[in-house]
Amino acid sequence: MFSLSDAQTITDPVLRAQIEQHPRAQELLRAFLYPYAAPDHDFLFKAGACEPVAQGDIARLAHGRIPVLAVGSNRAPVQLSRKFSHQNLSDAILVTHGWMDHHDIVYSAHMTGYGAIPATLAPSPGTKVRVAVTWLTANQLSHMHVTESVPTHYSYQQLHGGDIELDCGLMPDHVGAYQSVAWHIFDHNNVFAVSAIQAQGRRFKAFHQWDMIAYLARRAGYVMQPKFVLRLIDDPTLRKAVAAWFPLK
Template sequence: MFSVSDARAISDRSLREQIEKHPRAQEILRAFLYPYAAPDHDFLFVDGVVLPLARDDMMDAIRGRTPVLAVGSNRAPVQLARKFAAPHHLDPVPVTVGWMDHHDIVYSAHMTGYGAIPATLAPSPGTRVRVAVTWLNAVQLTHMHATESVPDHYRYQQIDGKNLHLDCRQPVDLVGCYQSTAGYVFDANDIFALAGIAATQRRFKPLNQWEMIAHIAMRAGQPMHPDFVLWLTDNIVMRKKLAGRYLKSGD
């Protein structure tokens, strides 16, 4: 899924070189590159292939489907390929992009089993954030719930689409959304936005994924090193302890 060459996306030179030399570079990159590269235009994901989705074809593509916000990796072809792989999932997944007013995409106060800190949506008056919407049929939506660990890590809800403005100008009355059950507040009431997601008038401090992991390492009193992520993937107790407000001084 990832190659050593993908480490070039990491701006920290020392960290990038450590990953490039690491025997488990692919596993580390799965954590450090979240939420992954994604097209900044509407597209159709079909059996692992990204196809253009013309505006004239939009209505046929999304008819009868449920719009669901993809605020983290669900907008990325590499993640869609993981979640909707043939032969079990052959139906296409239309993805449209746009902007959402008065919200931001921030880090959830929990960690995934592969060591990344995932995303969730947070209110942020005055902020405008770039978002994607996946249009799912009933089978795909049920499967997406399972991949999002509903209801343990996320709760699924529908929110008013009045703040959502898609590039294709398709109106959305209600849009599905996966909201983190752990929330998005860290120690000292810190909230961190995903630096890789475009936004204007941002209120929260933006961090890249590797910077967010470095923040967690600092709170744990550990050096920032690729092996820190591997340690967390093997240690569910520490993953739970180090997320959110759970780590207190002296622990």
Template sequence: MFSIDDAQVISDRVLRDQIERHPRAQELLRAFLYPYDAPDQDFLFSAGQIKSLGTDEVLSQTIGRVPVLAVGSNRAPVQLTRKFSHQNISDTIPVTLGWMMHHDIVYSTHISGYGAVPATLAPSPGTRVRIAVTWLDAGQLAHMHVTESVPVQYQYVGLHGRDIELDCGHVVDNVGLYQSSSGYLFGRENTFALSAIRAENRRYQALSQWDIMAHIARAKGQVLRPEFVLRLIDDQDFRNAVNGCIVTR
């Protein structure tokens, strides 16, 4: 799924070397590379492939579908492939790009089962953040709920589209959103934005995935190493304990 060369984006050279040499490098890259590479223009995802969507094609491709904000990995072809390949539903999904005012994309205060700290949306007056919208049919939306562990990890909510401006000019009155059930306040006072997501006039400190993991490891009195992340993946009790430490430390 990932190439070892993908690890080059990890700025911590010691950590990068440990990942590249590790026998479970694929699992580690899945955690550390979140929210994954994604096109910065409208595209149609189908059968694991992507095709650019022209402005005049967006309306015909999205009609009858539900717009859902993709603030984390759901905008990335690698994640759409993982979620929708080999399912008994259509895997053809239009994805449109744009900007959202007065919000930012930040880290949720929980760790996923694959070891990444996922994203959620937070209010941020004056901030303008890059967003994606996936357009899902009824079957795809129901399946997406399952993959987002609704309502345990995420709540599915509706949001007015007034702060959203899509590149294609298409207006969305309302969008769906998977909002973290645990929130985004680390230690009840800090909120951290995803440095991998572009934004203007950020109010929150922006961290990479490996930086936020290091922050969490320190909160647990540990040093960030591959073994820490793999234990988060393998040991649910440990992951739950770390999740509690994130919020209450």
């Protein structure tokens, strides 16, 4: 659940007021606030809450786990809670943070059923982007595949860990990653970085989620208003038609 105070992060005052006053504010916040607030330090997600983790405990907690990049909402406690708190998966999830060279986190060229444009990883020579790594059990990974709609929306790949430097000092040889099947190229060969994710030497124009939704609305001939997003949520046919404005690979 989101607090209405979370809407204060939306920089458009008119849009912010519309969301705060809307009876479906929770659904709107879920769309507009993606990829959601997250700690910028290592933590243990357990029983729906974040716990601090001592540096000396990280290697032990990661032992036997599968490292998987979390480039979008999977690094956020609110999303981990939505995905795992009601499952029969009681094991905690270790989340570590670091930097990845020569990549950026950008918007995928597809839409979620809850109205957000999600994230994916893109090559970006010279860019260093802030990333999170979730350390999952085999059962957790299997469930994460379901929540990521593998293989319909994302493919699960193994990336070499050499480009990743974690704050805790762990150095996985490989990390799993969910890569968008729809890719990340928009019209006129534009690539848009996720402004909520910190990066150095960023080459792509960075947008907030609400900027991306407004961009999509304009391209499809709609006015950017909360009711537009709610129509996308409620009507899969319309969502598919609007997403058709995304270019092909």
